[in-house]
Amino acid sequence: MKKACLLVMLILTLLTFAGGCKPGGGPSDPDSVPLAPSQLVVGAVSVSTVNLQWKDNSNNETGFRVERSITTDSNFQALGNTSANTTFFTDNTIEVGKTYYYRVRAVNSAGTSNPSNVVSHTASSDPFTVPLAPSLLAVTSANASAVSLQWKDNSNNETSFRIERSVTTNTNFQTLANLSANTTVYSDNTVESGKTYYYRVRAVNSAGASNPSNSVSATIPQAEKTATLRLNNYTPYAVISFRYNGGYGWYELVNTPSQMVGASSYTDYTFWLDTNVETIQVSISVGFWASSNPADKNPRFTFTGSVTLTANQISQYNIDVSVQNVLSNFKSYSDWTGQFWTYNPTTPHSAVLRFYSDGRWYLYKDNSYIESGNVIFVRWDDYSDFIYFKLKPTGDTIQYYYPNFKFFYKNGPPDWPQIEYVLQP
Numbered sequence: 218m219k220k221a222c223l224l225v226m227l228i229l230t231l232l233t234f235a236g237g238c239k240p241g242g243g244p245s246d247p248d249s250v251p252l253a254p255s256q257l258v259v260g261a262v263s264v265s266t267v268n269l270q271w272k273d274n275s276n277n278e279t280g281f282r283v284e285r286s287i288t289t290d291s292n293f294q295a296l297g298n299t300s301a302n303t304t305f306f307t308d309n310t311i312e313v314g315k316t317y318y319y320r321v322r323a324v325n326s327a328g329t330s331n332p333s334n335v336v337s338h339t340a341s342s343d344p345f346t347v348p349l350a351p352s353l354l355a356v357t358s359a360n361a362s363a364v365s366l367q368w369k370d371n372s373n374n375e376t377s378f379r380i381e382r383s384v385t386t387n388t389n390f391q392t393l394a395n396l397s398a399n400t401t402v403y404s405d406n407t408v409e410s411g412k413t414y415y416y417r418v419r420a421v422n423s424a425g426a427s428n429p430s431n432s433v434s435a436t437i438p439q440a441e442k443t444a445t446l447r448l449n450n451y452t453p454y455a456v457i458s459f460r461y462n463g464g465y466g467w468y469e470l471v472n473t474p475s476q477m478v479g480a481s482s483y484t485d486y487t488f489w490l491d492t493n494v495e496t497i498q499v500s501i502s503v504g505f506w507a508s509s510n511p512a513d514k515n516p517r518f519t520f521t522g523s524v525t526l527t528a529n530q531i532s533q534y535n536i537d538v539s540v541q542n543v544l545s546n547f548k549s550y551s552d553w554t555g556q557f558w559t560y561n562p563t564t565p566h567s568a569v570l571r572f573y574s575d576g577r578w579y580l581y582k583d584n585s586y587i588e589s590g591n592v593i594f595v596r597w598d599d600y601s602d603f604i605y606f607k608l609k610p611t612g613d614t615i616q617y618y619y620p621n622f623k624f625f626y627k628n629g630p631p632d633w634p635q636i637e638y639v640l641q642p
Contacts, residue, residue: 251275251323253331254304259319259338260376266309267338271321273304275330278323283308286318290335293320311340339373348372348420350428356416357402361440364405368418368430375420375427380405383415387432390417410440442490444526446497449483451537453599454503456484457514462498463488473509481599485531493528501536505600517602517619518547540594540606543619544572546640553638557629568636570626578608580628 252275260268269283283306284293296319299306311317316339323330349372358365366380375398381390382405393416396403408414413436420427450456456478459471470486471478478484488497504516520536545551555568569581572592580587595605595614604617608626617624622640629636 247277247279247325248327249277250328251278251325251330254281254321254323254333257319257321257333257336259336265311265313265340266307267311267317267340269306269308269319269321269336271304271333273302273323275323277325278302278330279325280323281306282322282324282329284320284322284332287315290318290337293318293332298324311338313340315340346374347425348375348422348427351378351418351420351430354416354418354430354433356433356435359435359437361410361438362406362408364408364414364416364435364437366403366405366416366418366433368401370399370401370420372420372427374422375399376422377420379419379421379426381417381419381429384412387415387434390415390429395421408435408437410437412437442493442528444488444490444495444528445531446486446488446524446526447483447531447533448478448486448501449533449535450478450503451481451535452503452518453481453538453597453601454517455506455600456501456536457504457506457516458500458502458519459486460500463495464497467500472511488526490526490528494525496523496525498523499534501534503536503538520547540597540604541572541576541592542574543604543617544578544592544606545574547574549574552641553623554641555626555636555638557633557636559630560632568629568638570638 254271255274256272258270260270271281273281278301280301281299281303283296283299285296285308286293296308297306306321308317308319316337318335318337320332320335322332351368352371353369355367356364357367370378377398378396378400379392380394380396380403382393383390393405393407394403405414405416413434415432415434417429417432419429448456448459456471458469459478460467460469462468488495498521500519500521502514502516502519504514504518506514518538522534524532524534526532544553550571550573553570553572555570557566557568558564559566566583571579571581576592577589578592579589590608593607593610595607597604602619604619605614606617607614613627615624615626623637625635625637627635
């Protein structure tokens with residue numbers, strides 16, 4: 218509802234655009250009907266005078282026609298005309314106690330535009346008094362990012378509303394925002410989680426500010442803390458099980474084949490945190506899973522460890538199965554033992570290949586150091602249990618079938634050239 222008797226003189230400005238062009242752009246086209254004006258507003262200057270102002274949206278009008286109705290917002294009659302590019306008009310023919318409705322049209326030789334929005338004004342014998350205070354202020358919603366307010370407008374002469382807020386107690390209010398006349402809602406988007414805010418509203422015009430409305434308060438809930446765990450799978454297998462324990466027991470994140478993380482890929486998982494930083498334990502298995510039956514899972518490797526999660530950040534957890542960590546059995550080093558024989562006389566001998574996680578290897582025979590080097594990766598196909606590697610650039614390629622935990626290597630004497638090496642626990 219449009220208010221009567223605004224208590225401040227509405228300062229009007231004449232916006233003139235050079236060259237026959239306005240923000241609508243383009244040269245004037247006198248052969249088309251101009252666009253309708255918009256944003257029409259009215260303000261009292263005195264008991265018998267009001268000023269009108271609007272936005273000029275056309276670039277081809279020859280003038281504007283101001284229309285007025287003195288009974289309802291229909292039956293409009295021409296009140297006056299202005300020249301092109303004019304955006305204000307003064308009506309000094311009003312009478313105290315009457316309500317007037319106004320609208321504006323743009324005009325040229327091609328015709329008359331649609332009317333602007335309609336505004337109204339009720340002439341008062343005393344338009345410059347402090348407005349009545351708003352009432353029924355209420356919090357309509359409050360969440361972690363905003364508080365929404367609504368109130369009842371009891372005045373008909375305010376030029377604005379002042380939103381006041383206190384961040385400590387129901388006193389010491391400070392101005393938060395100034396809103397246009399007739400506004401009855403506001404959203405405060407500057408809140409912080411866990412704080413309590415107090416609000417009140419005043420109506421304002423040139424004569425001063427009204428008494429405050431009732432005050433209301435809102436306590437902002439704590440925002441949800443979330444962190445992302447990015448699981449990077451660098452193995453040639455799919456992740457068939459991903460379990461974690463955040464202190465409340467173990468939970469399974471991958472429990473159907475459709476949730477598997479494929480070989481050489483990554484998946485992001487969202488965790489809700491109680492604090493900004495938390496540490497969880499993880500257990501991740503890679504392998505095969507052909508059906509939806511958990512009993513059909515065929516794990517090849519299982520990784521266990523801990524991950525620190527930080528709110529609003531991405532934490533990385535990498536799983537990788539290289540030939541080096543397979544041969545070291547995911548420890549700093551592991552021994553693979555073998556046995557061979559020599560004849561004339563028949564004598565048993567021992568052989569040990571010690572593999573380190575960084576790829577180094579050492580060969581011992583009968584507890585004596587023989588030689589050393591670095592593991593050379595040859596091939597490991599995705600989803601394959603066969604790993605191919607060498608111990609020397611010119612040496613034989615060794616085929617290791619992972620599930621058996623043993624392989625053969627041709628480094629024995631002429632009468633026992635191939636030695637079987639078995640992984641020791």
